Amino acid sequence: MGHATCVLPAIREQCRELLITDKQSREMMTRLLHELNQGLGKKTHDESVVKCFVTYVQDLPNGKERGKFLALDLGGTNFRVLIITLAENHFDMQSKIYAIPQSIMVGSGTSLFDHIAECLSNFMKENDVYKERLPLGFTFSFPLKQLGLTKGMLERWTKGFKCSGVVGEDVVQLLKDAIARRGDVQIDVCAILNDTTGTLMSCAWKNHNCRIGLIVGTGSNACYVEKTKNAELFDGISTKDDVLVNTEWGAFGDNGALDFVRTEYDREVDSSSINPGKQIQEKMISGMYMGELVRLALVRFTKEGLLFGGIGSDLLYRKGNFYTKYVSEIESDKKGDYMNCRDVMDELGLPHATDQDCANVRFICECVSMRAAHLVSAGIATLINKMGEPHVTVGIDGSVYRFHPHFHDLMVERISQLVTPGIKFDLMLSEDGSGRGAALVAAVACRQQ
Ligand code: GLC
Secondary structure (H helix, E strand, O other): OOOOOOOOHHHHHHHHHHOOOHHHHHHHHHHHHHHHHHHHOOOOHHHOOOOOEEOOOOOOOOOOOOEEEEEEEEOOOOEEEEEEEEEOOEEEEEEEEEOOOHHHHOOEHHHHHHHHHHHHHHHHHHOOOOOOEEEEEEEEOOOEEEEEOOEEEEOOOOOOOOOEOOEOOEHHHHHHHHHHHHOOOEEEEEEEEOHHHHHHHHHHOOOOOEEEEEEEOOOEEEEEEEEHHHOOOOOOOOOOOEEEEEOOHHHOOOOOOOHHHOOHHHHHHHHOOOOOOOOHHHHHHOHHHHHHHHHHHHHHHHHOOOOHHHOOOHHHHOOOOOOHHHHHHHHHOOOOOOHHHHHHHHHOOOOOOOHHHHHHHHHHHHHHHHHHHHHHHHHHHHHHHHHOOOEEEEEEEOHHHHHOOOHHHHHHHHHHHHOOOOOEEEEEEOOOHHHHHHHHHHHHHHHHO
16 A cells, blocks of 8 residues: 555645534524525515525325326426326336537527427327326426416526526416427426425425425525415415425525635636526535536646646636536545546546645545535524424435435534434435426325315
């Protein structure tokens, strides 16, 4: 074994600003709780940053849901169409991924929904359900001001989307219109939901303590079970005690509440994004930005002569070239071994990276991903403490949580420090919430009709 290579003290020192102390986590929790209450309150909602949208999902699945459902899943890296059959204790699923070209992501709303309708129609043909009229659940993972289970106005686009003519419109109607324009298939939209809601439902199907759905993927967001009486925006009369609330906590910090922990990398990622000033917390956590945060730190340290002998590369200097999956890969290297890290360095045109450089690169990745895990943990602890239940399971999905080698453990550790003593919690990977969750929400909705 060679001798362990150490991280440069100068880099260690400059990365301290990426650490979130326990005390800072607690400060964040106080602020987030305040923002959540602002979002829930009728008088404060309009001015609030963390919107806490009412989802109108009030029943968790009881395992008795049955039937055949279609689901659409828009809002991650891919667009998917699914057909899901729920049966006793198991379910069956066929799905297909369709690319959403960049031109459509930032084009007109009409082309987006025409594209969705076309994919749906093709999928129905291929799966021989072309002549049926099936119930459909639409997982639409953006901030939606919902007025019911099948009515939701887009508040704003997030992540990489920016289609014209959709903000303020009822997205279910836009989907129905696009399907009607084609006129070749029939569907019955039973529910529109957020991916966090789907994740919660999907986890709750098997696990009766599940009260939170979390996504740490392209974006980051959470939903949880709230008392209906606290969800003051609930439109209509409810006889049920609880309702799921989609926090849209990615927007936490849009009013400066996170400035006390932001760094120059965060400000740069934000100002060069398609939605400057928006989704501040999301930009510190999620997969769409994590790699870029690391890249900016690498660029800075290279220019200071602390990395790669001061010699960078065109690839390193170009925005977006350090993928978030690199962070997971590099941190998956065994201690003292830099196999994956070397591959990444080669891909970035940095074959001259030394072992010392690799140790530094890995350290920077660790700081950025640990910060994300700690931010998410403060949020989860806030929700757990707010609900006050003795035992809560958190259903989680998303590429960062799924593929990062330490994210889960980092979260367990930090949440344990932050939850009210006596409360138990566990974190569970929720398999395919956006697909199966959509079917479950649709099924629960059909059950009621
Ligand atoms: C973004 C969206 C939110 C979604 C999250 C995860 O934050 O605004 O609705 O849940 O990404 O996909």
